[in-house]
Amino acid sequence: MSNEYILQMKQVVKQFPGVLALDKVDLDVKPAEVMAIIGENGAGKSTLMKIISGAFTADTGQVVLDGQVIPSSMKPKDRLDIGIAIIYQELNYLDEMTISENLFMGRTLTKGPLKVVNYKRMFEESKKLLKEFNMDYSPRTLMKSLSVAEKQMIEILRAVSKDVKVLIMDEPTSSLNEVETRRLFEFIVDLRAKGVSILYISHKLEEVFELADRVQVMRDGKNVGVRTISETDTNELVTLMVGREITDMYPKEDNEIGQTVLSVKNLSCHFAKNISFDVRKGEVLGLFGLVGSGRVEAMEGLLGIKGIDSGEITLEGEVIKIRNPIEAKGYGIGYIPSDRKKEGLVLINTVRNNLTVTVLNEVSRGGVLSSAKENKYSDTWIGKLGIKTPSRNTEIDSLSGGNQQKVVIAKWLLTNPKVLIMNDPTRGIDVGAKVEIYKVMEELCKEGISIIMVSSELPETMGITDRMVVFADGRVVAEMDRSDYNQKDILKLAVGGND
Numbered sequence: 001m002s003n004e005y006i007l008q009m010k011q012v013v014k015q016f017p018g019v020l021a022l023d024k025v026d027l028d029v030k031p032a033e034v035m036a037i038i039g040e041n042g043a044g045k046s047t048l049m050k051i052i053s054g055a056f057t058a059d060t061g062q063v064v065l066d067g068q069v070i071p072s073s074m075k076p077k078d079r080l081d082i083g084i085a086i087i088y089q090e091l092n093y094l095d096e097m098t099i100s101e102n103l104f105m106g107r108t109l110t111k112g113p114l115k116v117v118n119y120k121r122m123f124e125e126s127k128k129l130l131k132e133f134n135m136d137y138s139p140r141t142l143m144k145s146l147s148v149a150e151k152q153m154i155e156i157l158r159a160v161s162k163d164v165k166v167l168i169m170d171e172p173t174s175s176l177n178e179v180e181t182r183r184l185f186e187f188i189v190d191l192r193a194k195g196v197s198i199l200y201i202s203h204k205l206e207e208v209f210e211l212a213d214r215v216q217v218m219r220d221g222k223n224v225g226v227r228t229i230s231e232t233d234t235n236e237l238v239t240l241m242v243g244r245e246i247t248d249m250y251p252k253e254d255n256e257i258g259q260t261v262l263s264v265k266n267l268s269c270h271f272a273k274n275i276s277f278d279v280r281k282g283e284v285l286g287l288f289g290l291v292g293s294g295r296v297e298a299m300e301g302l303l304g305i306k307g308i309d310s311g312e313i314t315l316e317g318e319v320i321k322i323r324n325p326i327e328a329k330g331y332g333i334g335y336i337p338s339d340r341k342k343e344g345l346v347l348i349n350t351v352r353n354n355l356t357v358t359v360l361n362e363v364s365r366g367g368v369l370s371s372a373k374e375n376k377y378s379d380t381w382i383g384k385l386g387i388k389t390p391s392r393n394t395e396i397d398s399l400s401g402g403n404q405q406k407v408v409i410a411k412w413l414l415t416n417p418k419v420l421i422m423n424d425p426t427r428g429i430d431v432g433a434k435v436e437i438y439k440v441m442e443e444l445c446k447e448g449i450s451i452i453m454v455s456s457e458l459p460e461t462m463g464i465t466d467r468m469v470v471f472a473d474g475r476v477v478a479e480m481d482r483s484d485y486n487q488k489d490i491l492k493l494a495v496g497g498n499d
Helices: 045-053 076-081 099-103 119-132 148-160 178-193 205-211 234-242 295-303 325-330 340-344 351-355 371-384 401-413 431-446 458-464 487-494
Strands: 007-016 019-029 034-038 060-065 084-087 166-170 197-201 214-219 222-228 260-269 272-280 284-288 310-315 318-320 333-336 419-423 450-455 467-472 475-481
Touching: 007 045, 019 045, 019 222, 034 045, 034 205, 045 076, 045 084, 045 166, 045 197, 076 084, 084 148, 099 119, 099 148, 148 166, 148 178, 178 197, 178 205, 197 205, 205 234, 214 234, 222 234, 234 431, 260 295, 260 450, 272 284, 272 295, 272 450, 272 475, 284 295, 284 458, 295 325, 295 333, 295 419, 295 450, 325 333, 333 401, 340 401, 351 371, 351 401, 371 401, 401 419, 401 431, 431 450, 431 458, 450 458, 458 487, 467 487, 475 487
Parallel strands: 034 197, 034 214, 084 166, 166 197, 284 450, 284 467, 333 419, 419 450
Antiparallel strands: 007 019, 007 060, 214 222, 260 272, 260 310, 310 318, 467 475
C-alpha cells in the first residue's frame, strides 16, 4: 500500500451551540493497527467517531480514507460501502430474526424480477463468513438465543462482510463478562491479522494496554497526545486525560469498621442458591463474580426486586421481610443501579427533580411541592458531592456520566440510608470521575454507612473494598479480607476453578 495511513483526520472542527466539541483535531491510523482513543466524558471522542462514520458533518477539516478525501455529504451507509464501519455501545440487531438475516440487514439478497428474498444464498454466504471467523453457529439461529458478546460479534461480522477497512468500536466490553471479553479480544486480534484497522474507544486502560498499538488522548475537544503503547504507562495517560496527576487511583483508607449491620443467611432467589454474607458498619463489601454468577440475583432478592424462595435477612439484629424496593428504602437500604439512565434517573427532568424524588414527602405539603425546600436540598447536595452542573434546574441528560452518577448517589443519601447497595457504580464513566466516586464511597464509610458494591470488574473490586464475597454458578465460593486478595486466585474461583 502506498499510503502510510489508511485513515486521517486533518484539522477537524465541530461546534455545537455553546460547545466547541472538536478543536482542530488530527488523527492518523495505520493499516492493520489498533488505535485506542481515550479521554474523559466530554473530551470529544464520540463526536470524532461520528464524524468519521458520517453521523455528524465537520464544520471544517477533512477526513481521508486511503489517500482519498471523503466528501462531507457522504452518509453512514455510503461510508460503510467504502470501508468505514462503526459498532456503537448500544448494539443494533433484530432479536426475532436469524443470524443470517441480521448479517444481511440493510442489504438483503434477492433473486428474479420480483426481487424475492434469496434465503438460500444468504444462508450459504453467512455460513462461509461464520466459518472464516471460527464461529460455530448455524446461520438459522435466532439472535435472541445469543449472549450480548455473541450478538456483538455478529454485528462486527456484518461490518467486516462489507470489506471493511476501518472498524470503530465504542466501549465494546461495557456489557461483557471476563470470559466474553477474552473472546472479543481474540476476535479483534484476528481482524487485525486480516488487515482491518480498528479505532477502539474505552475507559478501561487495562484493555488499551493489552490491545492497542498506539493511543490518542483527547481532552476538551483537542488531541493532547499520541503515544506508542510500549513507550507509555497508566500514570502518563491519566495525566494527559485529566490535565493533572492522579497519584492514587483507589483512595482506600483503613477506616474503623463496626458491628454487623445487615446479615443475609441461606438466601435463594432464582439462580442464586443458599447465599450468605454479612456487611458491617462503615465497610465496603464487594460482591464479585462474572455475568451470570448469581451476584445480581442475590442483590435483587435482598432488595425485593425478585421474590426469594428461602432465606433470612437480618438488619441490626432484627429479622425483616422485604417484598419490594420501597420496603427496602423504608428499612434504610438504598440502591444505586448499574444503568443510571434507564433505572436511576428521569432524563427529561432537572437535577433538582432527580435529587429530591426519593424524599417527595419531605419537600411537599398536601401533595404540593415546595420549590424552596427542593432548592435547599438540591443546593446542599450539589455542594457536598461537588456535582458539576450549570444550575439545579439544568436537565440531567446534559450532565457528564460521572456527575449523573453523583446525582443518583445524592438522591439516596437524602434518605439517610444505613446500607447502600451500589451495582457497578463507575460503569461508563471516565477515570477522573471514577476516582471522585471512590472518594465519595470512602467518606460515606467514615460516616458509618455500610456499602455493598456489586461488580464484575476485579481491579476496581480489589481496589476499593474491605472484604469480598466471590460468586460462581449461583453460589458463594469464597469470602476473603482485603489482605488476602490475589487477582489470579480470585479469577480462578470466579470461573469455577477450585483446584
